[in-house]
Amino acid sequence: MYQVKELSQWGGVSIRTLHHYDQIGLLKPDLIGENGYRYYGDQSLERLQQILFFKELDFPLREIQAMLDHPGFDRQKALRAQYELLQSKKNRLETIMETVKETLLSLETGQKMKIKEMFKGMDMQAIEAHKEKYAQEVEERWGHTPAYKQSQQKTAHYTAQDWERIQARTAAIYSQIVAGMGRGPADPEVQAAIADLRQSFCDYYYDCTPEIFKGLGEMYVADERFTAFYENIQTGLAAFLSQAIAHYCEHLPG
Amino acid sequence: MYQVKELSQWGGVSIRTLHHYDQIGLLKPDLIGENGYRYYGDQSLERLQQILFFKELDFPLREIQAMLDHPGFDRQKALRAQYELLQSKKNRLETIMETVKETLLSLETGQKMKIKEMFKGMDMQAIEAHKEKYAQEVEERWGHTPAYKQSQQKTAHYTAQDWERIQARTAAIYSQIVAGMGRGPADPEVQAAIADLRQSFCDYYYDCTPEIFKGLGEMYVADERFTAFYENIQTGLAAFLSQAIAHYCEHLPG
DNA sequence: ATAAACTATCACGTAAGGAGAGGGTCAAGC
DNA sequence: GCTTGACCCTCTCCTTACGTGATAGTTTAT
Incomplete structure (x- = not known):
C-alpha cells in the first residue's frame, strides 16, 4: 500500500491532483485508514498509468473515467x-x-x-x-443514438455526491433482484424492482422507453461485455435480468 | 487585411479564441472597422504564429504576451x-x-x-x-533584481480588465508626452506626464524610486531594445523621454 | 516531548476559452 | 429593393482541472 506522496512522485502529479481524482471518482484509494489517509494498491497504480496515458493524449477526465469503467474495458487494446x-x-x-x-x-x-x-x-x-x-x-x-446523447447531457452536471447516490440506489435495486432470483423472473417483487430499475434509468440517464428497455434487456445476454458485468455481480444474473425485463415489457399496461 | 474567420481557419483556433486574445491584449487587430469588425494584417499573422508555437509548448498566455511585448524580442532567437x-x-x-x-x-x-x-x-x-x-x-x-520580483508579485494577480486599464492609462500618458514633444522636456505639462508615468509604475509594478527612475530613463537611450520600443511609438520619443525623466529627477522636491 | 514531515478537509481562485443569447452587416441573387 | 445566408459583434454565464492557502489532525525521528 502506497500513500499519496509516493504515488504523486511516481506519476509526476500533485497530491491535489490525486485528491481531485478521488473526489470525482476517477481514482479511488483501495483503502482509507481510520485516520482518513488514502492508501493505494497495485491495481490503482495500473489505473493511474492508464489515466496519465489518456491525459497525455488530452482526453477529458470524464471520458477517461467512462472508458476505464466501461464493462469490458480492455487494457491491451x-x-x-x-x-x-x-x-x-x-x-x-x-x-x-x-x-x-x-x-x-x-x-x-x-x-x-x-x-x-x-x-x-x-x-x-x-x-x-x-x-x-x-x-x-x-x-x-x-x-x-439520441438516448446516449441525452444521457451525456444529463450526466454532465452530476456531482460526485450525485454519483454516490445513484450508485447506491442502483446497487439496492440489483440486490433486490438478486434476492428474487430464486422465485423466477415473473415474481411480483422482481417485477417491481425491474420497474424501479427502468425508472432510475429515466431519472438519471435518458428516456428509457419500453422499446429501448427491451433492447437493453436483450443486450444483457447478447453482448459479452454486459454479460461479464452482470455475471460479476452474481452468476446467472445477466440471463435472469434479460428474462425479467422481457416479461416486464410484455406485461406493460397499455 | 483578413477577418477573424480566415485567421481562425489558418491557425486552427476558434473565433472565440481570437476574441479572447484581443480582450487580453495578446493579439489586437491592426484595424477595427466602424462596424466593429476585426481586421488583421500580415504582422498579426506572424504574431499569431508565435503565439501558437509558444502555446504548443504550454507557455501560459500571460508569459507569451510578456515575451512578445518585451522590448528587444528577437523572432529568430x-x-x-x-x-x-x-x-x-x-x-x-x-x-x-x-x-x-x-x-x-x-x-x-x-x-x-x-x-x-x-x-x-x-x-x-x-x-x-x-x-x-x-x-x-x-x-x-x-x-x-528585487524590483523585478516585486513587479512579478504584483502583476501575478492582475486580471484582463486590470491590464486593459493599465494599458489605457499608460497609452494616455505617452500620448500626453508625445503631444508635448514640441515644447521641450522641461515643459510643465510634459513634466506632469512624467510624474504620472512614474506614479503608474509605482502603482502597477514596483517601487519606482527616483534612482531607479533615473536609471530607467538612461536605459531608454542606452539599450537598443528599449529605444526600438519607444521609437516605434514616435520617432525621437526615446531620447525625449530620457531627457524629460532626467530633468524630472533633478528637480524633485527634497 | 517536540519538531519535522506527513496527512486531511474545506473554500475559494484561476486559465483559456466554450456555449448560446440577442442582434447588427454584407453580398448575392431574384 | 428585398430577402437570405453567411458573416460579424457584444455580453454573460459556464466549464475543466486543478492551484492555493487556511486550518488542523497524525506519524516518525530525535
Missing part, C-alpha cells in the same frame, strides 16, 4: 490505441518543427512564406478525429 | 528556442511511447514491471526547467 495516438501526436509535433525551421529559413533568405505554410501542423483536427474514433470504438454502437 | 523545446517535447513523447510498449510487453509475458518503469517519461520537470530557462533568458538581466 487501450495500450495499443494509445501507442498509435501518441504516434500521431509525435507526427504532428514533427510537422510543427518543420514549420519552425522553414520559418527560420524564410527569415534568413528574406523570402515570404505562404500563409498556409506558416501554420502547417497547427490544427488538431486530424488527431481529434483519431481520438474520437477510439472513444467511439470503446462505446461502439451506443455513441450515436 | 525565439524560433530557435522553440525548435529546441519542441525537440525535447518530442523526446518526452518518445519515452512515453516506449513505456507504453514495455507495458504491453509485460502484459504479454506476464512479467511485472518496476513501478518507476511504469511511469517513465510522465513527469514534465525536465521540460519545465528548459522552458523556464528560455523565459528567463528573455528577461535577461532584469530577472534577478
Whole structure:
C-alpha cells in the first residue's frame, strides 16, 4: 500500500491532483485508514498509468473515467490505441518543427512564406478525429443514438455526491433482484424492482422507453461485455435480468 | 487585411479564441472597422504564429504576451528556442511511447514491471526547467533584481480588465508626452506626464524610486531594445523621454 | 516531548476559452 | 429593393482541472 506522496512522485502529479481524482471518482484509494489517509494498491497504480496515458493524449477526465469503467474495458487494446495516438501526436509535433525551421529559413533568405505554410501542423483536427474514433470504438454502437446523447447531457452536471447516490440506489435495486432470483423472473417483487430499475434509468440517464428497455434487456445476454458485468455481480444474473425485463415489457399496461 | 474567420481557419483556433486574445491584449487587430469588425494584417499573422508555437509548448498566455511585448524580442532567437523545446517535447513523447510498449510487453509475458518503469517519461520537470530557462533568458538581466520580483508579485494577480486599464492609462500618458514633444522636456505639462508615468509604475509594478527612475530613463537611450520600443511609438520619443525623466529627477522636491 | 514531515478537509481562485443569447452587416441573387 | 445566408459583434454565464492557502489532525525521528 502506497500513500499519496509516493504515488504523486511516481506519476509526476500533485497530491491535489490525486485528491481531485478521488473526489470525482476517477481514482479511488483501495483503502482509507481510520485516520482518513488514502492508501493505494497495485491495481490503482495500473489505473493511474492508464489515466496519465489518456491525459497525455488530452482526453477529458470524464471520458477517461467512462472508458476505464466501461464493462469490458480492455487494457491491451487501450495500450495499443494509445501507442498509435501518441504516434500521431509525435507526427504532428514533427510537422510543427518543420514549420519552425522553414520559418527560420524564410527569415534568413528574406523570402515570404505562404500563409498556409506558416501554420502547417497547427490544427488538431486530424488527431481529434483519431481520438474520437477510439472513444467511439470503446462505446461502439451506443455513441450515436439520441438516448446516449441525452444521457451525456444529463450526466454532465452530476456531482460526485450525485454519483454516490445513484450508485447506491442502483446497487439496492440489483440486490433486490438478486434476492428474487430464486422465485423466477415473473415474481411480483422482481417485477417491481425491474420497474424501479427502468425508472432510475429515466431519472438519471435518458428516456428509457419500453422499446429501448427491451433492447437493453436483450443486450444483457447478447453482448459479452454486459454479460461479464452482470455475471460479476452474481452468476446467472445477466440471463435472469434479460428474462425479467422481457416479461416486464410484455406485461406493460397499455 | 483578413477577418477573424480566415485567421481562425489558418491557425486552427476558434473565433472565440481570437476574441479572447484581443480582450487580453495578446493579439489586437491592426484595424477595427466602424462596424466593429476585426481586421488583421500580415504582422498579426506572424504574431499569431508565435503565439501558437509558444502555446504548443504550454507557455501560459500571460508569459507569451510578456515575451512578445518585451522590448528587444528577437523572432529568430525565439524560433530557435522553440525548435529546441519542441525537440525535447518530442523526446518526452518518445519515452512515453516506449513505456507504453514495455507495458504491453509485460502484459504479454506476464512479467511485472518496476513501478518507476511504469511511469517513465510522465513527469514534465525536465521540460519545465528548459522552458523556464528560455523565459528567463528573455528577461535577461532584469530577472534577478528585487524590483523585478516585486513587479512579478504584483502583476501575478492582475486580471484582463486590470491590464486593459493599465494599458489605457499608460497609452494616455505617452500620448500626453508625445503631444508635448514640441515644447521641450522641461515643459510643465510634459513634466506632469512624467510624474504620472512614474506614479503608474509605482502603482502597477514596483517601487519606482527616483534612482531607479533615473536609471530607467538612461536605459531608454542606452539599450537598443528599449529605444526600438519607444521609437516605434514616435520617432525621437526615446531620447525625449530620457531627457524629460532626467530633468524630472533633478528637480524633485527634497 | 517536540519538531519535522506527513496527512486531511474545506473554500475559494484561476486559465483559456466554450456555449448560446440577442442582434447588427454584407453580398448575392431574384 | 428585398430577402437570405453567411458573416460579424457584444455580453454573460459556464466549464475543466486543478492551484492555493487556511486550518488542523497524525506519524516518525530525535
